[in-house]
Amino acid sequence: MDLAIETINLTKHYGNKVGCADICLRVPRGQIFGFLGSNGAGKSTLVKTLMGLLFPTSGEAWLLGKPLGDIGVRRKIGFLPENFRYHDWLTCRQLLDFHASLYGMSNDEKKRRIPQVIKQVGLSGHERQKIRTYSKGMQQRAGLACALLPDPDLLFLDEPTSALDPLGRRDVREILVELRAGGKTIFLNSHLLSEVEMICDTVAFIRQGTVIRQGTLDELRSAEINVEMRLEGLTEQIRGALAGLTLSLYIEGDTVLANVSKDEDIPLLAEAVILGGGRLYELNRKRSSLEEMFISMAQEGTNNAGHH
């Protein structure tokens, strides 16, 4: 398989603290890859390591087939950092000219490419304004323009729509989908799960510095069987029985959300309620949304941490 990103046991420690540990990722070319995790889970550490901002403690990684640290391959990589800040005393056009120079683009390439990316991110008519006069959303668009300058084969975007309004988000989604159609690979780090769900082909979840699940959205969804029940007379006995049958259990009022590993467990849930003296009004097998998967995995982590 032609991989855009491959990491083997990539690890970064900050002294005794783990930034990320034994990360193994395989991202095929031509995909939008969503990288998900709670705050402090290690997402930015991984991105910064792949971008050469941090030096890995151990492990290996390849970007577009070249080992981490290869300077040449960076001509085909774009990056929009989470806390984007640019030389705000430059105009947008001057900023893009500077970044184009960093990419080693010729004057002819600059003349062709700079107006293209300005138009692509919707900043036409504003290119002669200084960056400092831009709104946060416009600055983020300018940052995206910098990342798109070399017509990158691989694009790393860390929370690329955090400062954008809904229209801006839609614009960025359209750009990303268009890039994918052109065979580009996009590594998307985002908390906006609905957005990730809309455009990502594969996702990985990171928790406490370790990737705990990775796959296509359908694969991940099929691995999760969620059941929602509405019942009355929930006793400690029923709660205990349900807890024994489920991977995770969430109770709010008369609604129980359970996560089981196989279909055969579903009738057992109903049985546990009835045998425990409860009255079951409704039982639905649900398809997990990305948000539910995210919360479930984050809670597993909290529970595990609690047990430790």
Added chain:
Amino acid sequence: MPAIIKITFREALGRKVVLISLILAAAFLGLYGTGVHFVAGDLARHPNPMLAQMIYPQLLSFGLYFGGFIVSFLAIFSAVGAISSEIESGIIQTIIPKPVRRDEIVLGKFLGTGLFLALYAALFFTVIYLLIHLKTGMELTGQWKALALFALQPVVLLAVTLCGSTVLPTIANGVVMFMLYAVSIIGGMVEQIGWLINNATLQQTGILASLIMPVDALYRKIVHLLMNPAANPLQALQQMGPFGSMSEPSVWMVVYAVLYVIFFAGMAVYLFGKRDI
């Protein structure tokens, strides 16, 4: 690297550092020129020509000393956050992932800022030199070498400040650099007193301070070059006072200053090359 040199230069222009520096230089040189003009006018009418021979060198060294002071301050302020402020703001995160090596980033900043500072210092020196030469008629020697050393002064400070900027936060770096600069200034004065009263301990303390930060030693060398003792029997009188140079720093001190620049520029490259951002 050319892109980094260009943006560093452009930053000095865009952030009005050049403009403000030139306005302040004009203010300083205007004031200094006015002083030189009136002193020269009065001394020309004075019956004792010896007085002019004693005061003109003082005027020159005074101008060079405080001119060097201004240029040195500019060097520290220009470089104090060259790397650290970009790390603190996050700008560096948009530059490192580009196809440029980290050493190119550091050296580009060094060359861009160094060129600006050297040109600024050269301009400063030239105006002071011309003011003294044209207004007082004083015959000065070794002006080209002196100009080169005057331009080297801020580059020395730039190298060490840039190195500090790769490992220290901006404010901490500023504090350290001003203390280092103060060590150089005070060391130079102490050494000067040491030669006046012939105290070896004070002389050695001054030399040690020059090894820690050779900027003041360069200044003393400049003064010696311009007022060549062989050309003037009143040299001992001319070189007295805090801005004089009782003992000429050897050529090895100049070599040391150049090596000092290379070492700290190299250390800046090395330290930034290893640093996690």
